[in-house]
Amino acid sequence: MVPVSGAGTGTASPFPLWPGMPNLSNPIAESFNPGMLNQSSNKFPYSSVLPPGLPNFPSEPGFIERAARLSCFSANAGFNGLMNNSISNQAQKGELNSMNIGSGSSHGNQLKNQGSIDNNSETNEGAEDKISNGDNANANGDSSQNDSGSKKRKRKNQDGAMGQGQASMKSQEEAGKQTSESKKEVDNNGSKNTGKNGKDAADVPKGDYIHVRARRGQATNSHSLAERVRREKISERMKYLQELVPGCSKVTGKAVMLDEIINYVQSLQRQVEFLSMKLAAVNPRLDLNIETLLSKDILQGRGACSSTVGFTHEMFHSQLLPSQPGLLPPGLPGMLNPSDPFRRAINTPLSAMNPFKDPNPQMSTTWQDELHNVMSMNFATNPPLSTQEIATKPSDGFQL
């Protein structure tokens, strides 16, 4: 049977401890922390800290921003603002490096899932942290056994029966995230939650995506670092998805979140099918008039509002300019007069950029009102991923 975490740590501390060896890389990292983080370019000082065997991650500017966003979820539109925020956050949190584990355990306390077992996990963290401070994790073979963090060690002890080989490490890390869901055991719940909350509090000391700093008390093995980066990326995406999928704010853990996402995607796809069926049932002749009017209004509104709203995507302008003149039958000049106030009505919300959550039901009396609502609809959840893609691909758009 898998041992309970409290009992597990006492008996199974399987990896050899290295109390005599000095911790080479971590103190250097500590000393570099306050000074270097104030610089805007973080790359150079970190490269001397990391062991030479660390592979270079493929540089993607988007991930720099994503990593920076790990610490702040504010809906700022400015890329520079976010980077400044993250750097200042890191400068503050860099000094809290040693207290990160403590904060993680305090989070665990607040969860109040269980009483004594949380205390057990905390003491595990505290004890293992002290032990790991004297560790050297540079040797590859040892680091694979040494485990890259107190949280990893905790999960390892719970699983108990698993070996300490490198091959099993990845499975343990994944399992550690989902054991609470699958097993529904109290101790796994508590420790997993503490682990995740500790991770949230402590994941800032990493600089940017490319150069990952080993946290205090963790292995500096390149594999474990890469593994940690990968895990944090995944957890960040899961957080965004949690915000996006309705009713998922309280769900924790990958497996259940994946389930919710799958259900949501399937329901949305079914809705598309249903709506297309409904649209197919509409009388086509009637539809035609609306289409022509809409297209004319959209194109006119587009030409007028491109100057008011500062779009940087020229592609979309060029895409729309070859408008389909064939759509506009010549016999509709009389209909275009009411479109002018309508066009103004379209432009105003676009230039003002007011986010409406739902179209105002009082306004949807006529079809023009409906179209106005269509154009002015903004979506409440705007995850930063879209801004990041805009920032990296300034002339985005479908190149046709």
Added chain:
Amino acid sequence: MHVTKEFKKKTFLKQLLLGLHVSNSISNPISIQQRKNSIKLSADLAMAFARGRTHWTHALITKLGQKEENKSTLKGILGRRYEILMARYSCPLLYQKVQRRKKSVTSYRFSYNAQKRRSSALKGSCVRVSPSVVARNLENRRTKVLKRLVPGGEFLNGSSLLSEALDYVISLKAQVDMMKSLWRATQVSSSSNVELVPSAPLQKKDASCTIANSEE
């Protein structure tokens, strides 16, 4: 963030209306099913165009272009751009790779189940499957389902799959909302006549947006 949504709406609407127009005009006597399919096709295409360049949009357009029954509708919608697009988005090799991968996946699962059965037969009691294995199994199964759902997801892994799924979910939601409001607009217009010039509600709207009006 706002910027993408603005784009998406206009481009999407324009594209969707074009598709609707085409599907309405080409084939009047065909069944509702086919009309629904062509409308769905145009909606998906519109969504892909509105989103821009992402992995799933490319995969979606490729998938749409490969089906035989869609080709005529696509030709009607895209016009002269059809050949260019189809030349860019035809990769039959991709799907062969997917087939091969699926076989290996099923063989892995089969061997795992066989192992479980063997171990249970030997022990004679319930199989002691460690929770990590169960969890990993669950997660893998669900990841596979997600890969099938998200267009182009079969080739992605881990965090990239999640980010593509995130993007896809946003675009899907936008598509659903746009189609809903479009449908509502058609309903409203069918109830009232189209030549109505509703002066009163528009004035109400203008009154509420006086600041922006003064800009123009």
